[in-house]
Amino acid sequence: MKKKYKLLSLFTSLCLASCGDITSNFVPSIPQSTLLNGDVTKALRNAKDPMEFDYNTIKSDDFKAFLEKFTDFSLKFNDAYLNRYDNKYSNVAISPLSVFFALAMTSECAANNSKAEVLNALNMTTSELRKNLPILYSIENTSTYSYDDEKQEKVLESVKDLNNSIWFSKEVSKKQSTLENLANYYFVDSYETDFLNKNSEANKDFKDYVKDKTRGLIDPSFELDTNTLLVLLNTFYLKDIWNDIGRDLPLTDDYYAFNSRVNDCNVGLTKLMMGEYFKGRVLNTDTYSSFFTKTQNGFKIHFLKPNNDYKLEDVFTKENINNILDLTNYEYKNDELKTEYFTETYFPSFEASCDTDITPILSQDFEIKEIFNSYKADFSNISTNDMYVSQVMHQTKLKVERKGIEGAAITALIDTGTSAPDYEYKKVYETFIVDKAFGYVITDSYGVTLFSGVVNDI
Numbered sequence: 001m002k003k004k005y006k007l008l009s010l011f012t013s014l015c016l017a018s019c020g021d022i023t024s025n026f027v028p029s030i031p032q033s034t035l036l037n038g039d040v041t042k043a044l045r046n047a048k049d050p051m052e053f054d055y056n057t058i059k060s061d062d063f064k065a066f067l068e069k070f071t072d073f074s075l076k077f078n079d080a081y082l083n084r085y086d087n088k089y090s091n092v093a094i095s096p097l098s099v100f101f102a103l104a105m106t107s108e109c110a111a112n113n114s115k116a117e118v119l120n121a122l123n124m125t126t127s128e129l130r131k132n133l134p135i136l137y138s139i140e141n142t143s144t145y146s147y148d149d150e151k152q153e154k155v156l157e158s159v160k161d162l163n164n165s166i167w168f169s170k171e172v173s174k175k176q177s178t179l180e181n182l183a184n185y186y187f188v189d190s191y192e193t194d195f196l197n198k199n200s201e202a203n204k205d206f207k208d209y210v211k212d213k214t215r216g217l218i219d220p221s222f223e224l225d226t227n228t229l230l231v232l233l234n235t236f237y238l239k240d241i242w243n244d245i246g247r248d249l250p251l252t253d254d255y256y257a258f259n260s261r262v263n264d265c266n267v268g269l270t271k272l273m274m275g276e277y278f279k280g281r282v283l284n285t286d287t288y289s290s291f292f293t294k295t296q297n298g299f300k301i302h303f304l305k306p307n308n309d310y311k312l313e314d315v316f317t318k319e320n321i322n323n324i325l326d327l328t329n330y331e332y333k334n335d336e337l338k339t340e341y342f343t344e345t346y347f348p349s350f351e352a353s354c355d356t357d358i359t360p361i362l363s364q365d366f367e368i369k370e371i372f373n374s375y376k377a378d379f380s381n382i383s384t385n386d387m388y389v390s391q392v393m394h395q396t397k398l399k400v401e402r403k404g405i406e407g408a409a410i411t412a413l414i415d416t417g418t419s420a421p422d423y424e425y426k427k428v429y430e431t432f433i434v435d436k437a438f439g440y441v442i443t444d445s446y447g448v449t450l451f452s453g454v455v456n457d458i
Contacts, residue, residue, distance in 0.1 A: 036191070040198045041205040044174070044190040047164065047183050050138040057135060066132035069123050071325075073100055079318040080365040081358065089261070091352035093398035095409045097140075099358075101234045104129050105164060105186050106371070108178060109232070109382035114370040121366035130185040137162060137187050140236065144297050146244060158240040158297035163213050164188040166382075167206060167231035169195040173384045195228040206231070213237065217397065217408035229387055230379075240295040241404035242276075248402035249273040252346055261312065272346040273402055280330030281341045283323075288315040290324040293345040295405060303347060352398035359392045 036042070057063065074096035081094050100122065107118040107126065119125060140162040145154040166188050168174055174190075182188035193202040207220050213235035224231065242249050255269035275293035283290040287310045292302045302324050306315045323329060332341045362368045370376045377388035396409030 036205045036209070037201050040201040041191055041193040044168075044192050045179050045183050047187040047189045048134075050141045050187070051134050053135055053138055058139070063132055063135055066124075066128060066136075069128075070100060070136070071322075073122060075318045075321055076365070077361065078321065080361045081354075081356075082313065082316065084361060084365070085356060090354075091350060091398070092354050093352035093396040093407075093409070094354055094394060095236070095396055098234055098236055098409060099394070101133075101162070101164060101186075101236075102232065103368075104133060105166070105182065105188060105232050105234065108182055108186060109166075109379050110371060111378045111381045114376070114378040115381070117368050117370050121362070121368050130181075133186060137164075157244070157246075158295070158299075159237065161213070161235075161237040163233075163235045165209070165233045166190050167233065168192045168383075169229050171196060172229050175382055175384075178382045195224055196226050199224070199226050209233075210235065214408040215239075217406070229385060230383070235408075237408060238299070239404070239406040240297050240299050242402075243296055246403065249275065251402075256346070258348060270348060272348055275345040275347065277342040277344045279332040279340070280327070280343050281332060282343060283329050285320075288320060291330065291343055291345050292324075292327075293347065299405065301347075301400070301405075303345060347400075349401045350399070353396050355395045356393070357391055358394045359390075362392055 077096040077099060078094065082092070085092075103118050103122055104124075107115055107122070107124075107129065110118055122129075140160050142158075142160050144158040146157050164182075164187050166179075166182060168191070170192055174192075179188075179190050183190070193205060195202045203224055206224060210218050210220050210233070214237050217237070218235075250273070251271040252274055254271070256272055258270055278292070278294060280291065284307075286307065288304055288306050290302060290304045292300045294300050302321075304316055304320065304324055306312050330343075333339070334341075359372065363372055370378070371389045374388045374390075377386075379385075379387045394409070396407075398407055399405075
């Protein structure tokens with residue numbers, strides 16, 4: 001049988017995070033030709049440019065149906081993550097958008113049942129993705145500028161920057177038809193590098209690319225080893241200010257006690273940031289209350305707060321999140337009283353992050369199993385080399401501060417394999433029965449002994 005190699009897929013994405021001085025800290029993207037070492041890494045195929053779209057395109061029935069499915073995926077991923085991991089003692093930020101784009105690209109590279117499982121997890125068909133992802137991709141690549149009269153120059157107010165790429169190890173075969181589909185429908189840049197023979201230089205090229213696309217917020221802490229065959233990469237960067245001249249949000253005059261879930265106690269008194277007034281009234285239910293605030297360019301942060309003795313894990317659910325995202329629930333007019341309501345939100349500066357293996361979520365909650373199976377995984381749409389995925393890491397950072405929001409995250413589908421010729425082997429099945437006292441040694445992927453010992457009785 002053919003030997004299966006492990007596939008490394010890495011995605012980076014954005015979650016909201018800190019800004020500092022929004023107008024001066026922005027670093028424009030560097031042309032990739034200045035980042036990559038031409039002796040090690042070369043471009044194979046450039047992605048198609050984002051499409052132009054109009055209001056009617058975004059409001060079309062097909063795209064609205066697509067966004068509803070994407071929202072369902074996002075809510076399910078959020079619910080699965082929070083239900084699976086103990087988040088009582090940490091602030092968490094996850095990015096369903098990045099995972100969605102990552103899986104969409106993976107579906108184009110996979111074949112047969114491996115492909116079907118990924119598409120089923122997304123609740124999409126290939127034709128739906130190819131038709132609507134270009135619109136979503138274009139929406140997530142926008143910038144807004146204002147003009148500074150004093151400096152006589154344009155100043156960046158807001159940026160959304162989403163990029164997709166695929167990185168091949170030099171010896172891996174590539175199917176050109178799939179590269180064309182990735183470039184045209186998924187906006188994927190293709191690169192070839194030498195992870196096997198010039199590993200340190202290839203890693204530098206890759207890391208420089210990631211740092212550039214995330215404006216220096218992400219400097220990958222991992223190394224792509226010599227057995228890396230393929231990397232799928234999505235980056236998404238976001239930055240925005242609260243108001244049109246980049247002023248700090250004002251703070252409340254009063255101090256508020258913030259009730260922490262850590263040890264179930266207050267963590268002292270703090271002043272809160274005061275958001276602007278927006279049309280609407282607080283959404284109050286028996287178990288929770290909710291409202292939102294906005295940045296200068298319309299990014300909303302919805303807040304959900306448990307009422308009375310209810311716990312956050314009991315109320316921060318898929319159903320309730322879906323409810324608070326529906327802005328029609330924030331009724332702002334009372335026709336009988338001829339009254340229109342506006343509400344502002346007081347909220348704290350905060351930081352959030354996660355660094356978690358989400359393989360259990362994808363394999364159990366989303367039932368993506370075959371791409372993790374070394375005997376069944378099928379990536380024949382992208383290469384004749386046999387590959388499989390065995391680990392998915394999701395790492396994010398988040399800050400929300402008085403000036404605005406900014407951030408980045410990394411989601412990595414990780415494993416490595418050994419590059420070797422494909423030989424056909426005779427199938428032999430044997431059994432090893434451990435039926436008496438035995439000794440053992442447990443090592444990591446580098447051959448380092450982690451545990452050793454003996455078992456005399458069971």
